[in-house]
Amino acid sequence: MKTFDFVQLAISALGSEIQGKTNLQKRIFFLGELTGQLDELGYRPHFYGPYSDDVAAAVEDLKTVGFLDQNVQSSAGYDESGFERRRYDYQLTETGRSVANAKKARNAELWTQLGKAVDKLKSAGDLDYMRLSLAAKIYFLLGKQQGEATRDQLARLARQFGWRVTPKEITDAGTFLEQLGLVTIVTE
C-alpha cells in the first residue's frame, strides 16, 4: 500500500483529525507497527523519535489534493525540551473523508486492523505527543526484534542519549509499549 493511502486511512481511523505534527508522525509509526505496514513507511531515527519523510510528504500531498486541512493552534512560549508549543492540527476534508470511505471498502482487512490498532493505542493510555515520542524512541532504539527489556535498560537508554525525562516517564513509556504488546518488561 502506498504511504499516501496508509496515512489517509490512518487519520480516518483516528477520527479524521489529529492534533500536532509530532503526534501525527508517532501515531502513524505505532499504527504502522501494529498493522505490519511499518517497513513500507520509511521511518528513521530522529530528534523526537522515529520520523518518516515519506509520511511527511504524504501529508503534504493530501493537503495539495484538498483531502486534508491544516490549521495552526498558537500558544505562547516553548517548553524546556524544545518541543513545539505551536500546534498544527490536521483534519480530513469532506472530499478526503469520502475518498477514505472508498479506500476502506477496497482495503477492508487493513481497515479492520487499523481499527483494532487505534483501540489498542487508546486502551494503552492514549499518551500525549511528548510521551508518545519517548515511547516511540525507546521502541525504535530497543529494536523491534529484541522483544523484551528491563526497566533498568530503559533508564540506561534515557541516560545514554541524554534525554531529560523522569524515571516515571520512562516507566510509563515502558508500560505503554508493553500494553501495545510490542515489548515485554522483565524483572532482572
Next chain:
Amino acid sequence: MIDRDGIHAVEQFVLAKYYLTTSVYRHRVRLITDQMLIRAIRLGIDDDGLENVRRLYSFDGSSGFYANYLAWDDARFVEAFGGSPPPGPLCGELLARLRQRQLLKRVFQSPIDEFGDLGEYLLKLPEKENASLRTTLETSIAGVLPKSDSGAVDPRLIIVHVYTIRSVKVSSRNDEAGIMVFRDQNPQPFEQVSALFRSINEGYTEGYVEVYAPVDWFTETEKKKVRRDLERPIRACIEAMKPTAAMKGET
C-alpha cells in the same frame, strides 16, 4: 543550530530558495522545455526505436555505460538526434522545436484540488507505472485540440504535466525538527523565533496540472482565446480519466 544574530541571514537564504523554486524551477518555460526533453528521449526510445538513445539512458552499471555517457553532452545530443533529417522523426521534431525556440504552449492549467477525488490520481500520473493512463489522457486531449494545416495533432506531442509547490515554511526545513536558534540558553525552532516565518501559513501548498501542446498563437488576444476555448474540453477529458485498479490500490 544558529545564533540569534543569524536569524535574518537564514530568512534571506530560505526566501531565496523559495523564489528560486517558484521563479526558476517552476517557471513556465523551464517546465515546458524540461518536459519536451524528457518526451523527446522517451519517444526516441519507445516510438522511434533509436538504439543509441536507449543505450545512453538505460543504466546498467557497466563501465561501458559510463564511457558512453561521458562521451555525450547536450550539444551532441541535439545535433545527433535533432539534425535534418533526424534519425527518429518524433524525437527529432521535439528537439528541432527546442532548437528553433518553437516550444510547446501551455494550453491548460488548473489547481489539482479542483478535481476532487481525482486529485490523488493526477498526482500519481507522472509515475512510471501509470504511463499508459497518461497516454490515454493525452490522446483524448489531442482529440479536442484544433486541427492544424497538417491535420490532427499527434497525441504523442501532447504533454500532461503535474507538479506541486510547497509552502516556504515546508521548504525551509529538511525534516521534522528544522533549524534551531540558540536563545536564552535554550534552543528554539527557527520558524517560531523568526517573526517573518511565524506569520506564514504552512498549510499553504499547491499542486497544478498543466497541458503542453504544439499549437500556435501570435498575439496575446489569440492566446487568451485558445486557452479559453480549450478550458472546458480539456477539463472534461481530465474528469473523464479512469484510474487503473493499481492506482486505486486494488490488487
